[in-house]
Amino acid sequence: VDVDPTTNGNTANAGQVTTIIGTIAAGVMASEPTASSTKIAADVQTAVASYPAFSGYFAAPGVPNGPQGVSVLAYASVASQAVTYFLAQGVTSPVAMATDVGEALIQNYHFPLTQSACEVAAQGFFAHF
Numbered sequence: 419v420d421v422d423p424t425t426n427g428n429t430a431n432a433g434q435v436t437t438i439i440g441t442i443a444a445g446v447m448a449s450e451p452t453a454s455s456t457k458i459a460a461d462v463q464t465a466v467a468s469y470p471a472f473s474g475y476f477a478a479p480g481v482p483n484g485p486q487g488v489s490v491l492a493y494a495s496v497a498s499q500a501v502t503y504f505l506a507q508g509v510t511s512p513v514a515m516a517t518d519v520g521e522a523l524i525q526n527y528h529f530p531l532t533q534s535a536c537e538v539a540a541q542g543f544f545a546h547f
Contacts, residue, residue, distance in 0.1 A: 436520035439497050442466050443519040444512035447501065455505040459498040462519075466494035496526045 443462045450458050466472075467480060467490060475487035482488045500522035501515065509515050 435493065436523045437516075438469065438471070439466050439493055439523060440516035440518075440520035442469060443497050443501050444516035447505075447515050448512040455502050458505065459502040462501050463494045463498035466497050467491060492526075493523055496523055 442465050446462045446465050447458055450461065453461075467476075469490075472487075472490045475482060475484065475490050477483040477487075480491070482491060497519050500519045503522075504515055504518045509518060
């Protein structure tokens with residue numbers, strides 16, 4: 419599994435990690451219909467970090483052996499926070515939750531890149547004055 423949410427030039431990878439993590443979040447949500455949002459969010463974080471396809475990125479549970487493991491832990495945290503947010507917004511459909519969590523992961527990945535690009539562009543613009 420490619421943990422980069424972009425394609426890295428291989429369109430077969432498009433959406434792979436966001437779909438997997440969104441599906442994990444939806445599965446946890448569906449399996450715990452009466453649990454608190456705090457418990458569901460914590461279980462989502464654990465389920466993402468322990469997903470078998472990500473096991474090669476860890477030297478031990480929760481101990482990354484490289485940048486991909488660090489990314490997985492970050493995604494697990496984002497998924498957990500997204501679940502808490504979307505449950506509070508009234509999302510009850512696992513399908514909607516899967517989509518929402520996937521979108522949250524994409525936003526988490528792209529926002530810093532976009533912000534950095536805008537800052538560089540603004541600095542370049544104002545350098546002319």
